[in-house]
Amino acid sequence: MNKMVRMEDNPVSREDRRTVGKPFSGSPRMICRNVNVFYGDKQAIQEVSIDIGRNEVLAMIGPSGCGKSTFLRCLNRMNDTIDNCRVTGEIRLDDMDIYDRKVDVVPLRARIGMVFQKPNPFPKSIYDNVAYGPKIHGLASTRRELDEIVETSLTKAGLWDEVKERLAQPGTGLSGGQQQRLCIARAIAVSPEVILMDEPCSALDPIATATIEELINELRTQYTIVIVTHNMQQAARVSQRTAYFHLGDLIEVGSTKRIFTNPIHPLTEDYITGRFG
Amino acid sequence: MQDVEPSAPSSVRTIDIINRRLNKRYRAEKRFKRLGLAAILSSLLFLGLLFTSIVSQGYSAFVQTYILLDIHFSRDAFDVSNLAGADYNGLIRKSLQSLFPEVRDRQEKRMLNGLVSSGAPFQIQKMVMSDTSMIGSTRSVWVPADDDVDMLMKGRIDRSAPEAERRLKDVQLGWIDGLRGDLRLKKKFNRIFFTSGDSREPELAGILGATMGSMYTLIVTLLLSFPVGVASAIYLEEFAPRNKWVDLIEVNINNLAAVPSIVFGLLGLAVFLNFFGLPRSAPLVGGLVLTLMTLPTIIIASRVSIQSVPPSIREAALGVGASKMQTVFHHVMPLAIPGMLTGTIIGMARALGESAPLLMIGMVAFIVDPPGGILEPATVLPVQIYLWADSPERAFVERTSAAIIVLLAFLMVMNAAAVFLRSRFERRW
Numbered sequence: 137m138n139k140m141v142r143m144e145d146n147p148v149s150r151e152d153r154r155t156v157g158k159p160f161s162g163s164p165r166m167i168c169r170n171v172n173v174f175y176g177d178k179q180a181i182q183e184v185s186i187d188i189g190r191n192e193v194l195a196m197i198g199p200s201g202c203g204k205s206t207f208l209r210c211l212n213r214m215n216d217t218i219d220n221c222r223v224t225g226e227i228r229l230d231d232m233d234i235y236d237r238k239v240d241v242v243p244l245r246a247r248i249g250m251v252f253q254k255p256n257p258f259p260k261s262i263y264d265n266v267a268y269g270p271k272i273h274g275l276a277s278t279r280r281e282l283d284e285i286v287e288t289s290l291t292k293a294g295l296w297d298e299v300k301e302r303l304a305q306p307g308t309g310l311s312g313g314q315q316q317r318l319c320i321a322r323a324i325a326v327s328p329e330v331i332l333m334d335e336p337c338s339a340l341d342p343i344a345t346a347t348i349e350e351l352i353n354e355l356r357t358q359y360t361i362v363i364v365t366h367n368m369q370q371a372a373r374v375s376q377r378t379a380y381f382h383l384g385d386l387i388e389v390g391s392t393k394r395i396f397t398n399p400i401h402p403l404t405e406d407y408i409t410g411r412f413g
Numbered sequence: 414m415q416d417v418e419p420s421a422p423s424s425v426r427t428i429d430i431i432n433r434r435l436n437k438r439y440r441a442e443k444r445f446k447r448l449g450l451a452a453i454l455s456s457l458l459f460l461g462l463l464f465t466s467i468v469s470q471g472y473s474a475f476v477q478t479y480i481l482l483d484i485h486f487s488r489d490a491f492d493v494s495n496l497a498g499a500d501y502n503g504l505i506r507k508s509l510q511s512l513f514p515e516v517r518d519r520q521e522k523r524m525l526n527g528l529v530s531s532g533a534p535f536q537i538q539k540m541v542m543s544d545t546s547m548i549g550s551t552r553s554v555w556v557p558a559d560d561d562v563d564m565l566m567k568g569r570i571d572r573s574a575p576e577a578e579r580r581l582k583d584v585q586l587g588w589i590d591g592l593r594g595d596l597r598l599k600k601k602f603n604r605i606f607f608t609s610g611d612s613r614e615p616e617l618a619g620i621l622g623a624t625m626g627s628m629y630t631l632i633v634t635l636l637l638s639f640p641v642g643v644a645s646a647i648y649l650e651e652f653a654p655r656n657k658w659v660d661l662i663e664v665n666i667n668n669l670a671a672v673p674s675i676v677f678g679l680l681g682l683a684v685f686l687n688f689f690g691l692p693r694s695a696p697l698v699g700g701l702v703l704t705l706m707t708l709p710t711i712i713i714a715s716r717v718s719i720q721s722v723p724p725s726i727r728e729a730a731l732g733v734g735a736s737k738m739q740t741v742f743h744h745v746m747p748l749a750i751p752g753m754l755t756g757t758i759i760g761m762a763r764a765l766g767e768s769a770p771l772l773m774i775g776m777v778a779f780i781v782d783p784p785g786g787i788l789e790p791a792t793v794l795p796v797q798i799y800l801w802a803d804s805p806e807r808a809f810v811e812r813t814s815a816a817i818i819v820l821l822a823f824l825m826v827m828n829a830a831a832v833f834l835r836s837r838f839e840r841r842w
Contacts, residue, residue, distance in 0.1 A: 217731060219655050246734035256725035258744060268743070269733035319729070326733055 150402045153182075153382075157390035157400060161189035161377075165330060165360045166211065171225035173206050173215065180206045184225075184386045186379060188330070193352060193361045195375035195392065197368060199407065202381040204364045205253075208332050211362065212248035213241050229330070246273055249323035253335040255315035257307035257322070262299050265307040265318055266290060269326035285325055293321035294351050313344025320351065324359070331355065333363040337370065349374050368408055372396050380404045467821075471814025477603035477616060478563040479555040480529055480592060482508040484537065486548045496542050501534035505556070512597075513588060524585055528592075530557040532605075532617040557605060558598070560615040560808035562589060566600055569807060580807075606815065610781045611797065615808030618801070620819050622783040626696055626776070626791030627765060627823065633700020633787055634707060634764050639757050641704070642711030646753070649712070650719040651741050670709035677706045678773030686774060694775040694790035702770045707760035714756020718749040751835045758831035762824055768795035794820040 148156055164187035173181035181203045188194050188211075196204040206215070213234060215221045227234050234244055246269070257265050266286045269275075276282035286303070290296040295317045299310070307318050316336055323331055333352070337345040352361060352374045365371050371378055371392065378395040380388045380403070388395065388404045399405040484504050491499050509525050510516070516525050533556035540554070541547060561580045564570045576583055592598040610622030645666075653659045681702035685691045691698050722745050730740040771777065776792050777800070784791035792800070794816060801813040 212732070214728065214731065217727070242734050242736050244734075245732060250728075250732035252725060252728060252732070254725055256723075256729040258726065258729060259748065268730075268735075272733075272735055272739055272743075322729075322733060 148401050152401075153385040153387065155185065155386045155389060157388045157395070159186045159379075159386070159389040161187040161192075163190050164188060165190045165230065167226070167228040168211075169226040171207070171210060171223065171227060173203070173210060174222045174224075175218070176220040180384055181210070182384045186386060186389055188360060188362055189377070190360060191356055191358070192377055193356050193363060193375040195371035195378045196362065196364045196381060197366070197371050197378060197407070198381035198387075200366075201383075203384040204379075204381045205334050207381070207386075208334055208362060208364050211330070211332055212245050212250055214245075214250065216241060243273075246326045247328055248330045248332060249326065249328035251316070251319050251323055251331065251333045251336050254339050255312055255319055257310070257315050257318050259306060259308055261304045262290075262307045262310070262318060263303040266321050266325045269322060273326055275326065289321040289325040290318075292324055292355065293317045294347065294354075295321055311344070313340050313347060316340060316344070316348060317351065320348075320355075324355070328359065330360045330362065333361065335364050335366060338366060345370070368396070380407060382407075467814050467817050470811055471816075471818045473567050474606060474811040474815035475603050476600045477605060478558040478566045479599055479601050480558045480562075481553055481555055481597040481599070482529070483511070483551055483553050484508045485551040486541065488549045491541070491548050493545070493548075496545070497538065499538070499541070501537045501541075504537060505529055505533055512595075513591070521584060524582060525588060528559055528562055528585065528588060530559050530616045531614055532557060532612070555599070555601065557616045560806060562598075563616055564807050565589060566598065567811075569811075606812070610783045611779060611792070611800070612781060613779075615804075615806045615812060618809070618812060620794070620797065620816050622780055623792050623794045623797035623816070624819065624823065625783045626699075626780075627793040627820075629696035629784060629787045629791060630699040630703060630771075630776075630793055631761060631765060631827075633697055634703040635757070635761060637700065637704040638707045638711055638760065642708050642757070642760075643715050643753055645708075646712045646715030646719060647741060647746075650716050651737065651745070666709050666712055669705075670713060673769075674706050674767055675769040675773065677702050678770030680705065681770060682773045692788055692790070694778050694780065694792070695788050696776075696784060696791050696793075697787040698774050699771050699776050699791075699793065700787070702774060703764040703767060706767065706770060707757075707764050710760035710763065711753070711756050714759065715749065715753040718752020718756070719745060721752065722748045747838070750838050754831055754835050754838070758828060761827060765824060765827065766795055766820070768793070768799055771796055794823065 166188040168187070169185045171181055171184045172179060184207060196208065198204050209215045210223050210227060211234075215223060223235060225235075229244070229247065232239060258268065260268070263286055266289050267276075267282050270282060270285045276285055287296060287300075290299060295314060298314060299318075307315065310318060316339075320331075320336075337348050340348065349370060352363065355361060356376075363371075363374065375392045377389065378392045379386060380395065380399075380401070382403050388399065388401045390400075395404065396408055399408060405411075482505060485507065486504065490504065506522075506526055509529065510522075513525060516522055536556055537554065540552075558566075561570065565572075565581055565586075570579065570581060572579075572586065581589070589598065605617060606619045608621055609617065609619030612618040649659065649663065681698060685698045685701055686693060691701075726744050726748065727740055730744045731737075735743065768777075771793055775790075777796050778790060778792065779800070780790050780792050782789075798813055798816045798820065801809045801816060
């Protein structure tokens with residue numbers, strides 16, 4: 137874009153906190169404009185504007201406390217559960233303003249699923265973990281349909297072959313990586329359009345991480361995925377676009393390849409070259 | 414030690430310092446362990462003493478002395494149309510007379526009749542009314558002996574004491590020995606104790622009335638305090654906005670938990686009896702008062718157990734699109750319910766042992782018939798214990814202890830039920 141061209145002539149100063157790169161997309165699934173988040177008096181996110189494209193994996197990176205998880209939780213209004221949290225600005229899913237008064241968070245969260253940092257299966261059976269979402273939303277009218285949804289979701293999450301013999305056993309008895317895949321299966325069981333992942337591999341060993349990363353790559357064909365990660369290699373491996381956050385500001389957005397090979401903003405460069413964070 | 418330089422570079426020295434202090438640290442640990450063990454042992458000792466004293470005093474109340482009488486139900490003593498009007502006392506007197514024909518003196522006769530409980534005529538009456546065919550025959554019947562005879566049989570009356578200081582006179586002792594020689598005096602399982610209500614006569618007094626009263630009262634308490642307490646806890650924890658009013662409510666709930674229970678009794682008297690006009694001495698009112706008393710306990714325990722449910726479970730449920738209520742009832746409640754049950758059982762145990770507030774609403778009355786419902790006058794176990802402990806008769810001492818044993822058994826059954834429920838709820842998922 138012309139903005140970028142200008143950058144090459146004129147390097148961005150370290151103090152400039154305006155977003156550089158390509159934050160907008162041609163066919164966005166989600167549109168965020170001028171999003172501010174406050175915890176009480178403290179502002180956690182400042183004027184973030186970004187598009188999330190269809191069937192892409194957007195990685196959000198940045199040092200701890202930079203607001204990337206906070207921003208992620210705005211996307212399905214999980215911040216509503218925090219008493220003194222206030223969100224301003226506009227976030228749209230397709231044509232719907234998700235912070236509109238009339239919007240009901242229950243169907244919204246069915247359309248925008250979430251996977252958390254620590255695997256958090258319900259203390260119920262593997263089957264019930266996956267079947268819970270479809271059950272409360274009434275997605276299956278018969279037991280057979282429900283069985284089908286459970287099987288498809290577990291298959292998509294790459295867990296079916298490992299657990300099909302023991303669906304009645306508690307989900308909490310699985311290994312960490314399996315639990316996280318169970319949580320992914322639970323999220324996709326309600327057929328969301330967007331899946332938010334908040335550092336999904338931070339509690340997992342490298343082998344389980346690799347499995348999840350492969351899974352994310354496969355899921356991309358059907359879902360839009362936003363993933364927060366501390367692990368830059370992971371961001372490089374799984375995402376098409378990367379957004380760099382710094383102290384509540386969205387500093388730079390661009391194709392993952394470009395961000396990691398040719399960052400524009402000095403703060404981004406510092407971070408990916410390991411000078412801080 | 415004084416000359417040790419703080420920044421001594423040698424590592425040998427550092428380890429020496431650590432080692433020197435090590436023994437002291439271990440000694441402190443051992444001392445602490447021993448103190449803890451001593452504390453536990455001493456509390457066990459006191460508990461043992463308590464149980465021993467109660468059981469050793471109370472076990473004898475579970476048997477009762479009975480006298481075997483041959484009663485002749487002569488036809489002319491009964492008017493078939495008015496069985497209740499017959500002179501059952503006379504039948505017993507006649508029977509005793511035939512056993513000791515030598516007793517002629519009027520006063521001696523009265524003393525002889527005093528060996529049999531004053532409840533015996535009612536027993537005979539009940540027998541006749543349930544089976545009129547016995548009229549005209551002679552039957553051998555075991556009737557309860559008077560409490561003084563019972564005490565003598567249990568060795569609680571000193572025969573060697575001077576006659577004037579004894580409840581039983583020499584001539585009565587002679588008759589008792591005679592009855593014993595004829596095998597007409599026997600200690601049998603005390604059914605009366607478990608099947609009847611209170612009585613002025615120790616040998617006729619039973620625990621059933623108080624047990625039923627306690628049961629009805631606790632049922633009312635449980636039915637009211639558990640749902641109300643759990644619902645308040647859930648609302649305060651999950652739904653209530655954080656503001657000054659909620660803070661005020663919270664502070665007041667915590668304060669209520671510390672209010673002396675008799676105050677709740679006064680409140681019950683003023684509100685439930687005087688304002689709403691509910692019946693006096695009724696388990697319903699007792700239950701209402703105890704509900705007020707146990708609610709804070711249940712609310713506090715339930716809130717703690719809701720707080721201990723990991724937030725990740727709530728997030729997981731909200732994340733798949735569960736509503737607030739579904740999150741609470743499908744995920745938070747199942748995890749919190751064992752803790753809520755524990756709180757409830759603590760509250761109920763306290764309610765079971767409570768007597769002060771119930772005194773205020775009239776549950777201390779002398780009530781003979783076991784209550785048949787929550788609106789009938791009743792008393793409860795702790796109040797019954799208090800009433801008996803206050804009675805002068807020697808035989809009430811053992812009954813007091815026996816009632817305490819029943820109360821403790823009641824408590825154990827309740828706790829066992831709670832443990833059972835807990836384990837069931839924990840196994841469900």
